[in-house]
Amino acid sequence: MAAQTILHVWALEFWSLAASLAQFAIMFALMVHFDGKQTFDGSFVTLNTITSILSTGSRASLLTGVSSCISQANWAAFATKPRRLYDFEMISEASRGPLGSVQLLLNSRFKGGPLVRFGAVLTLLSIATGPFAQQLVRVRQIDFLEEGGSIAQGLSYSKGISSPHYSFHYNPNGSVNVTSATVLCKPDISMRASLMFTLSADIRDVIRQATFECPGTGCLFQNFRSLAICSRCYDISSMLVAKQYMKIDSLSSGDQMEYSATKYSLPNGLYLENEDVSSDYPYSHTRWEPTRDVLSLYGTSNPNKSINSREIDTLIWSQSVIKVDNSTNIWQWPNMSVYAVECALYYCVKDYSFRVVNSSIELELEKERKEYRRHPDSWKLLLGNMESDIIANASRNLAFHPNQSAFRRSDLQLSRDFDKSEGFNISQSGVNTISSLVQDLFSSCLDKKGCPAAVDDWKPPTGYYSYQRAWDVMVYQPDLAPAMWSSENLTARFDSIAASMSNSLRSGDDLNSRFVGKVANPITVYKINWPWISYQLFIHVAAMVFFAISVSIDRQPGSRGIPVWKSSQLAVMSQGALVADVLKGAETLEELETAAKKTTIMLLANGEDRPLMQLGAGETTDETSLRGNSASD
Incomplete structure (x- = not known):
């Protein structure tokens, strides 16, 4: 059959399947377009309605072609064998x-x-295309981000009051000779509060203290850079040196008592010492009992007096700690676990990302930008026409000194490009007040003979935590000591301190700098379940294959092939002569079906044009066999 003839006789089926495929393609395109888009509810139509219409129309068009192909297969089945x-x-x-x-x-x-x-x-599989199409379109809630909300960003800091006082006289050359200088520092109240807050709060509570504004239920503040305070801790237990020796104490009675003691010490002079437990002198509440030191502290703002923080040129404070493990029995000294840690606080620059959910802020990213370093031209003495022996040995570190800190300095700047005067600045008043605040809270003078005016000149230890069993009380200095003792993870404790101080740096920015983020407004969007559309695709591919086979089938012996009659009733009537004798006399549908079930027939057989003949009785058993003698295209 010529191609032009095939297109002519199968035109209805071809265009029906084409229409089905087109509707499926439109439905697929709509799914692609609306996937992830905000839902719409029209006055008369929704996306589900459109999907249902297209799916139903596609199935109806597809079954039109499939039905005709089944009808044509009917003729093919009876043309090949009885x-x-x-x-x-x-x-x-x-x-x-x-x-x-x-x-x-x-x-x-x-x-x-x-x-x-x-x-x-x-045909049966096509029934499920409708329900499957209904599974395609789903909805979900997402946060639509638009510009809005803000969070504090620290670019420069100069909070706190630093008041210098001088005694001086004028030199003959007109210069000012300062003979004495003092400075009084009053730290910013929010910085003091942030430090006190960390004595009992964990990192999650500290993060929630960040200053932000969020007009919706959720906000994102992603990848903004800010001045911050970083922390760094080192395990220095390997540097501990234990020494056991005999110690002699004088009693109030004038007698002397000799006992064994063990002392753990670090290279910077910090030590933890206690009397050893002895079976000869068991301690009880009715006898004299010693004090147990379970924590020893030494802090400094001078990098050169630290153990592992010497390379940090923006150091605020270095804290050395020797500590008895909280889980051990403190009365079994020295048979207990003792370890040492050094933690540093220093100025730095960080990248932050925060998320606000239901008005509660959460930290998503916190990364120190190590390329930002102390600018070599920052924190320089600005003496002008002043001169003084007080600053003859002044160092470039950031430690607060009650005399030397009275002299004016340029801002401390953290920059990544030293060729440009750009970076994050902390003024002298900010550096002085923060340093003096940390010295006050983290260190105490324990020397009975008195201590120098400068905290960095104090000898270790500068803090302790002791248990006096006889009175069942804890004795400590400074205020920080209980927090150090109760913390099983000192690294986490100093992370909290740094985070809280960073909150104050950002909220106390000189220009009230704010980073504008994204407000998350909840919206409903379409979510397409793509696996469900694969079923419809399979049905369409199968229908195309079925159509192609039906068009190409040619099983009739000879050269003329099977006529394309499909479901034509005229074609059925044209074969009536072949079965007239078989069905003759049947008046009801049941009688027709009974006769048809007993008859074997072959339609469209080649042969001479002659009437249909009944086969002999000897050639059949329980059925009548009829064979046509003529065929038509």
């Missing part, structure tokens, strides 16, 4: 819809006909 006449009725019913397809597939007497069965299965 079959029960009733099979013709069954295949015709299958071409009309799902019920006939089910009857055909469940009938055990129906033999062969793979093409017909394929069409019947395809």
Whole structure:
């Protein structure tokens, strides 16, 4: 059959399948377009409505073509070999819809006909395209981000009051000779509060103290850079040196008592010492009992007096700690776990990302930008026409000194490009007040003979935590000591201190700098369940294959092929002469079906034009076999 003839006789089926495929393509395009988009509810139509219409239309168009192909397969089945006449009725019913397809597939007497069965299965599978299409479109809640909300960002800091006082006289050359200088520092109250808060708060509570504004239920503040305070801790337990020796104490009675003691010490002079437990002198509440030191502290603002913080040129404070493990029995000295840690606080620059959920802020990213370093031209003495022996040995570190800190200095600047005067600045008043505040809270003078005016000149230890069993009390200095003792993780404790101080740096920015973030407004969007569309794609591919096979089939012996009659009733009537004798006398549908079930027939057989003849009785058993003698295109 010529290609032009094929297109002519199969035109309806071709365009039906094309229409089905087009509607499927439109539905697919709509899914792609609306996936992740905000939902819409029109006055008369929704996306689900459109999807349902397209799916129903696509199925109807597809079944039009499939039905015709099943009908054509009916003729093909009877043109190749003799079959029960009733099979013709069954295949015709299958071409009309799902019920006939089910009857055909469940009938055990129906033999062969793979093409017909394929069409019947395809008809049944198409039923599910509608429900599957309804599963395609789902909705979900997402946060739509738009510019809004803000969080404090530290670019420069100069909070706190630093008041210098001088005694001086004028030199003959006009210069000012300062003979004495003092400075009084009053730290910013928010910085003091932030430090006190960390004595009992963990890092999550500290983060929630960040200053922000969020007009919605959620906000994002991503990747902004700010002045900060960093912390760094080192385990220096390997540097501990234990020494056991005999110690002699004088009693109030004038007698002397000798006992064994063990002392743990660090290279910077910090030590922890206690009397050793002895079975000869068991301690009880009715006898003299010693004090147990369970924590020893030494702090400094001078990097050169630290152990592992010497390279930090923006150092605020270095804290050395020798500590008895909290889980051990402190009365079994020295048979207990003792370890040492050094933690540093220093100025730095960090990248932050915060998320606000239901008005509660959470930290998502915190990264130190190590490329920002202390600018070599910052924190320089600005003496002008002043001169003084007081600053003859002044260092460039940031430690507060009650005399030397009275002289004016340039801002401390953290910069990554020393060729440009750009960076994050902390003024002298900010540096002085923060340093003096930390010295006051983190260190105490324990020397009974008195201590120098400068905290960095104090000898270790500068803090302790002791348990006096006889009175069942804890004795400590400074105020920081209980927090150091109760912390099982000192690294986490100093992280909290640094985070809280960073909050104050950002909120106390000189220009009230704010980083504008994104407000998350909840909206409803479409979510397409793509696996469900694969079923419809499979149905369409199967229908195209079925159509292609139906068009190309040619099983009739000879050269003229099987006529394309499909579901034509005229074609059925044209074969009436072949079965007239078989069905003659049948008046009811039941009688027709009974006769058809007993008859085997082959349609469209080649041969001479002669009337249909009944086969002899000896050639049949329980059925009548008829064979056509003529065929038509």
